[in-house]
Amino acid sequence: MLDEARRRLEALGFSEHDARVLAAHFVDAERRGKRGHGLTRIDWLETLPAVRRDARPELVATEPGYQRWDGRGALGYLTLQEVCESQLADPPSPARLVVAARTFPTGVLGYWARLLAEGGLVCALTATSPLRLPHPSGGPPLAGTNPLAIGVPSSDGRPLVADVSMGRVTYGDVLSGAATAEELVPFGGEYAHKAFALAVGLQALVDALAGEAHGAVLVVARPQFDPVPGLRARAAGTRLPGDR
Amino acid sequence: MLDEARRRLEALGFSEHDARVLAAHFVDAERRGKRGHGLTRIDWLETLPAVRRDARPELVATEPGYQRWDGRGALGYLTLQEVCESQLADPPSPARLVVAARTFPTGVLGYWARLLAEGGLVCALTATSPLRLPHPSGGPPLAGTNPLAIGVPSSDGRPLVADVSMGRVTYGDVLSGAATAEELVPFGGEYAHKAFALAVGLQALVDALAGEAHGAVLVVARPQFDPVPGLRARAAGTRLPGDR
Numbered sequence: 005m006l007d008e009a010r011r012r013l014e015a016l017g018f019s020e021h022d023a024r025v026l027a028a029h030f031v032d033a034e035r036r037g038k039r040g041h042g043l044t045r046i047d048w049l050e051t052l053p054a055v056r057r058d059a060r061p062e063l064v065a066t067e068p069g070y071q072r073w074d075g076r077g078a079l080g081y082l083t084l085q086e087v088c089e090s091q092l093a094d095p096p097s098p099a100r101l102v103v104a105a106r107t108f109p110t111g112v113l114g115y116w117a118r119l120l121a122e123g124g125l126v127c128a129l130t131a132t133s134p135l136r137l138p139h140p141s142g143g144p145p146l147a148g149t150n151p152l153a154i155g156v157p158s159s160d161g162r163p164l165v166a167d168v169s170m171g172r173v174t175y176g177d178v179l180s181g182a183a184t185a186e187e188l189v190p191f192g193g194e195y196a197h198k199a200f201a202l203a204v205g206l207q208a209l210v211d212a213l214a215g216e217a218h219g220a221v222l223v224v225a226r227p228q229f230d231p232v233p234g235l236r237a238r239a240a241g242t243r244l245p246g247d248r
Numbered sequence: 249m250l251d252e253a254r255r256r257l258e259a260l261g262f263s264e265h266d267a268r269v270l271a272a273h274f275v276d277a278e279r280r281g282k283r284g285h286g287l288t289r290i291d292w293l294e295t296l297p298a299v300r301r302d303a304r305p306e307l308v309a310t311e312p313g314y315q316r317w318d319g320r321g322a323l324g325y326l327t328l329q330e331v332c333e334s335q336l337a338d339p340p341s342p343a344r345l346v347v348a349a350r351t352f353p354t355g356v357l358g359y360w361a362r363l364l365a366e367g368g369l370v371c372a373l374t375a376t377s378p379l380r381l382p383h384p385s386g387g388p389p390l391a392g393t394n395p396l397a398i399g400v401p402s403s404d405g406r407p408l409v410a411d412v413s414m415g416r417v418t419y420g421d422v423l424s425g426a427a428t429a430e431e432l433v434p435f436g437g438e439y440a441h442k443a444f445a446l447a448v449g450l451q452a453l454v455d456a457l458a459g460e461a462h463g464a465v466l467v468v469a470r471p472q473f474d475p476v477p478g479l480r481a482r483a484a485g486t487r488l489p490g491d492r
Binding site for chain 1: 311312313314341342343344345347370372379383385387388390396397398400401408409410411412413416435436437438439442443444445446448449450451452453455456457458459460467469471472473474475476478479482483484486487488489
């Protein structure tokens with residue numbers, strides 16, 4: 005599956021490196037049952053008008069505890085991969101806010117949270133996408149599905165990875181035919197105002213820091229404590245977020 | 249209402265300053281309809297065994313882009329007030345992660361997010377509380393209601409403030425008699441696994457940074473853009489999070 009995906013991406017004009025990064029993301033999404041973020045996205049990439057195969061993200065500002073990146077036309081997947089590799093190569097001491105402007109599409113945010121958590125870093129990551137979620141009472145779409153992913157390392161080798169989109173379904177589900185566009189509303193039924201509030205709050209947060217051209221905001225820090233093994237013990241076999 | 253609340257708090261042994269801070273929080277909660285976090289909490293404070301009236305929070309570590317506070321036995325409300333005042337007096341340049349250990353109870357997190365956003369800072373704030381939320385399929389409680397509050401300033405003077413607890417009801421609702429303990433489950437009905445994942449993810453994040461004795465984690469940053477007026481224009485009168 006991985007080799008086939010890489011071949012298809014190279015045929016679309018991506019470099020060997022970029023095709024490997026993208027294929028790894030899409031295949032992982034398939035394996036975790038997130039098919040809307042999986043191989044179907046390879047066809048979808050062909051339909052994106054502004055994708056430059058040769059674009060590279062750039063670290064445009066750095067301060068202690070802060071980095072600002074610009075996707076510069078690269079696919080958001082590639083920007084987040086480079087952002088994450090940069091955090092692992094130069095871990096924060098003890099914490100860093102990373103703002104990634106012009107970073108879209110970003111795929112399964114839990115994938116990047118897992119990469120960081122497996123490398124020993126606590127993280128929270130959100131990203132904006134086209135406005136698709138209306139207020140539960142109706143009206144125009146006011147927020148993207150704007151997932152929030154959280155990764156926490158564990159001394160037992162199994163990080164906790166929560167990854168929640170604020171939509172009842174994802175746009176990927178709509179793309180893959182698993183859901184209709186009408187189902188793309190804030191999740192929660194009679195409590196959908198809560199998911200709507202999170203989606204709008206994350207939208208405004210990212211827009212205020214990264215700008216309105218879709219971006220990502222990442223908080224990354226060194227853990228001071230190791231709570232996950234205790235959480236797993238309390239859970240006593242209940243499936244925790246991110247477990248297969 | 250405010251004066252009466254202050255008198256009652258001073259009668260409980262709080263200083264004039266602390267009584268003013270606490271009364272302002274409880275009365276604001278009442279006025280925003282969050283009665284479970286309102287004046288009922290004054291009676292509840294009397295039942296907390298470890299509340300030291302004279303305890304003061306302390307800034308115990310500071311690095312560029314990072315602060316660590318310790319509640320040192322003070323009420324979480326008082327610690328968050330001092331944390332927020334400290335951010336406003338010495339704003340991050342451009343961003344800061346603030347970890348507040350031993351910080352409980354923290355009340356309506358949107359209150360603190362609003363304080364920061366009205367002072368011109370973007371923020372996201374979460375805090376842990378006693379484990380009350382079980383997995384949607386049952387089992388022991390594995391996470392607190394762990395709200396996430398987001399505040400974004402606006403040039404129109406009306407910041408966006410989203411404040412979402414992961415519970416279907418709050419513990420305050422249970423305390424005030426507005427809900428039963430059985431209703432204290434992750435919100436979302438058939439999608440409750442999403443609210444559960446957020447609650448557990450935030451629990452592990454705070455526990456990894458602040459420790460397991462209940463704490464708060466705040467990201468605070470200077471905004472680079474001003475997205476809220478445009479969001480309000482698109483909303484065309486639809487109520488946005490935090491609006492009255």
